[in-house]
Structures are given as structure tokens and as C-alpha cells.
Amino acid sequence: MRRAFEEELNDLHDQFYQMGLMVSEAIYLSVKSFTTHDKKTAEKVITNDPYINEQQVMIESKSIELIALQQPVTSDLRRIITIMKACADLERMGDHAVAIAKATIRVKGNKKDLAIENNLAIMAESVKKLVERSLTAFIETDLKEAKKIALKDNEIDQMAFEIHKQTLEEMKKDSELVLGATNYILVAGNLERIGDYVTNVCEWIIYLESGKIIELNTHNTLDNTSFK
Template sequence: MRKAFEEELINLHEQFYQMGLMVSESIYQSVKGFTAHDKITAEKVVNNDHYINEQQVIIETKSIELIALQQPVTSDLRRIITIMKACADLERMGDHAVSVAKATIRVKGNKKDRAIENNLAIMAEKVKKLVERSLTAFIETDLKEAKKIASKDSEIDQVAFDIHKQTLEEMKKDSELVLGATNYILVAGNLERISDYVTNLCEWIIYLESGKIVELNTHNTLDNTSFK
């Protein structure tokens, strides 16, 4: 019975990882569509979002079944709960990718700024890499890597701030840019929020190992006794 349960846990981790890769690809494609003004790619991101949602339901349903039928010990229970929580964070990342894609679909011949768009593409690549690194760290329960990844959030915040500032400056210079530029601020904001959810994943990695909820970017630690 124990071996079968461990195989179920491994399978659950694999499903989580695959969902994460789907989300990572959605992030990449959404910004690619936005900067290339490719509405077809953007529409695919929107239309494919239900696959991410379905994967979340599958993972959460399987997690509940494992808890109900296997009555796991404390450490295994914490692992299952952590996957469910982290899964919800992945789904929210996917929602932000959809928001970026919808911004692409809304654009109707607005004036564009290639320099800002290039910066958004660079930001998106950085965020995508953080998502992928956090997934690997989660699967490997790599606390050291989790802390390194979380420390990068401030860099993403700075990039978002710089793009916001750059956009406002360009809008002041050219009023024709105003309508299109508001979407630049929206996209940067969505990418920044995705980075925040990456930090959440890193915090779940710490919780998985220690049973403590640690706010990595504020240095506040709370003991959680529910699953010790």
C-alpha cells in the first residue's frame, strides 16, 4: 500500500510540473503575441486557458482523494496540501497571462513604441525563467534555490517600475501614444504579479520542508502547527 501511495504522490508532482510548464508557455506566448501584435497567438492563449483550469481541477481532485482514501501521515499530508496551494498560484499566473493576451486582442491600430515593447519582451523572458526555476525547485524541494529565486522579485519590481516610468515619459512626448501605452503599463503590471506568485511558490517550498510559513521578501516567519 505504501509503495502505491508513493507512486501516486510522484504522479501528482508530475501533473503539477506539467501544469506549471503549461502556465510558463502561456506567459511566453501572451507577451510574444502582444509585442508582435499577433492577435491569433493571443486568442490561442485565451482559448487554451481552460486546459490550465482543467489541470488544476484534476490535481485538486486527486489530492482530495489521496487525503480521504489514504489518510497520509503528517509529512505526506503537508506535501499534498502544498501542491494544492501551489496549484492555485499557478492558475492565477495563467489568469494574468490571459489578461496580457486580451490586451493584445483589444488593440486597434494604436501607435506603438518598439523600445518599450522590447523591454516588455525582456521582462517576460526573465519572469518565464523564474517560473521554470521555481517549478524545478518545488519538485526537488530545493530550499536554497527557492530563496535565490524569491530574491529576484525585487529586480522584476524594478523593471516594472522602469517600464511604467518610461511609458509615462513617452506618453508626455507623444499624445498619439496614449491609448496604446496604457496597455504597456497593464502588461508590465501583470508580469510583476506573476513574479509575486513565483515568490508564493518559493514560500510553499519552505513550508513543505519546515512546516513554517515564511514571507521571503519581508523576513517575517510564522509557525504553522496544523501539519507538523
């Protein structure tokens, strides 16, 4: 019985990791579509989003089934709960990727600023790498790595700030840029939110090991009955 349960738990981990890779790809493609003005790729991101949502439903359903039928011990229960919670964070990351893709489709011949778009591409690559690192850290329960990743969120926030500032400056110089440039701020904001959800995943890694939720960017510890 125990062996069968561990196999099911491993399968749950695999499903979580695969969902994470789907989300990572959605983030990459959404920003690529935006900076290359590729509406077909943007539509692909939107079309694939229901598959990400289905993965979340499958993972949560399997998690509930394991809890109900296997009555796991405390450490296993905590692992299942963290998968469910982190899974919800992944789904929200996917939603932000869709928001970026929709911005691509809305753009109709607006004037572009290649320097800003290049900075958005750099920011997106940084966010994508953090998503992938957080997935690996989650699977390996790597607390040290989780804390390192969470600290990187400040860099993502700074990138978003710089893009926002740069966009406003360029809008002042060129009124023709105003309509399209508002989307630059939107995309940077969505990427920043994805970075926040990466931090959430890192916090669940800490919870998995300690039973406590620690807000990694503020060092505020909550009791183990609290959930985000």
C-alpha cells in the same frame, strides 16, 4: 500500500510540473503576441486557459482523494497541501497571461513604441525563467534555490517600475501614444503579479520542509496553521 501511495504522489508531482509548463508557455506566448501584435497567438492563449484550469481541478481532486483514502502521515500530508496551494498560484499566473493576451486583442492600430515593447519582452523572458526555476525547485524541494528565486522578485518589480516610468515619459512626449501605451503599463503590471506568485511558490517550498510559512521578501514567519 505504501509503494502505491508513493507512486500516486509522484504522479501528482508530475501533473503539477506539467501544469506549470503550460502556464510558463502561456506567459511566453501572451507577451510574444502583444509585442508582435499577433492576435491569433493571443486567442490561442485564451483558448488554452480552460485546460490549465482543468489541470488545477484534477490536481486538487486527486489531492483530496489521497488525503481522504490514504490518511497520509504528517510529512506526506504537507506535501499534498503544498501541491494544492502552489497549484492555485499557477492558475492565477495563467489568469494574468490571459489578461495580457486580451490586451493584445483590444489594441486596434494604436501607435507603438518598440523600445518599450522590447523591454516588456525582456521582462517576460525573465519572469518565464523564474517560473520554470520555481517548478524545478518545487519538485526537488530545493530550499536554497527557492530563496534565490524569491530574491529575484525585486528585479522584476524594478523592471515593472522602469517600464511604467518610461511609458509615462513617452506619453508626455507624444500624445498619439497615450491610448496604446496604457496597455504597456497593464502588461508590466500583470508580469509583476506573476513574479509575486512565483515568490508564493517558493514560500510553499519552505513550508514543505519546515512546516512554517515564511514571507521570503519580508522574513515574517507565520505559524504552521496559517495558509495564504
